[in-house]
Amino acid sequence: MKSTKTMKATKSTMSTKKSRFLAAAALTVAVLGTGIAQASPGNDITAETTAEGHFVTPQSFKVRAADHVVEQTLRIQPGGATGWHVHPGVVVLTVQKGTIIRYSADGNREVFPQGSSFIKTGNLPLNGVNESSEEIELHLTYILPKGAPLRYERPAPSWWNERKAN
Template sequence: MTDKTEHTDSILRRTVLKASTVAAGAFALSGSATAIDEHEDENEEGTGKPDDKPEDKPESEEPEVDEPEGYGAELLAQHVVFKDDVALDTTITYAEGEMGTQEASLPDGETAVLAEIAWEPGGRTGWHTHPGSVIVLITEGEVELLNEDDCVVRTYTAGEAFVARGMGNVHVATNASDTEEAGGYAMYIGVPDGEPATEWVEPVDC
């Protein structure tokens, strides 16, 4: 009989990655990545020395995105192509809150990405969205989903699933426990070939 702790450690060892590792791969895209030009500009005399007044140079700053903490994903299948033409119309009527029925139309599924996902105790995905919709299956622990649209916490436990709407719908998923791990699987539908399945955005005030 396999010890539960050993099983949990195995899952986390394989799936929980540092935020920098996730953002660097094809699986995810973070708006925080910026190119930094470190070359020395010539001054007026052409000496090649650094400018004496760097404070006079305008700096273009990109918004700081909400990166994941204690959350990671292991890519199991990347951009698997549907053999048939697939278009999905998703209707979600949430059990909690007053957001009512939400509909999402995905005119061209084309490809899907499959990943195993895991949260450390108290871990969170960071606020993000997707190019399409995501079907999430929770197999361990308890996860809280928060949509920017209504800021209502919805909890999903092992053996339950939910649909995370992308296409501009910003949301965050957090491990509800400070002591237990959580994990499951996610199928991202409608991810254009060669593009990331997740894009992190600025933090939302909920």
């Protein structure tokens, strides 16, 4: 059993902690409230969302020494393809219209329907293909190192050439 002196000290400590917490909470509310009250709405601006998508799985990535950003809309006709390539930086891609099939040089095949987004990085060559009967529209954001091109061309893997021959 705690002594009366210990219980008083504990109550005093708890009271002090509670007071500090309430003071911190009040200060936070006051600061945030002031910030909100001082905010001003924009005027004479237009914002247009040209594409919006969601990653199939949450994504994390790092970009080193990036100093260049390029926005691009890519349209691929039925039966068309991007060709085998890699990107020197990071590319965030959103499928605005249609479904794109992404083949990797290791033989992997991924399907990205309208409204989906994905990231392209690394040295594994990829080829985006429109296997549908309608045009695909893609919105890409390239985040690039200084002086880098948007992409580097790569030869098709042997299995791809064999597939195309059959």
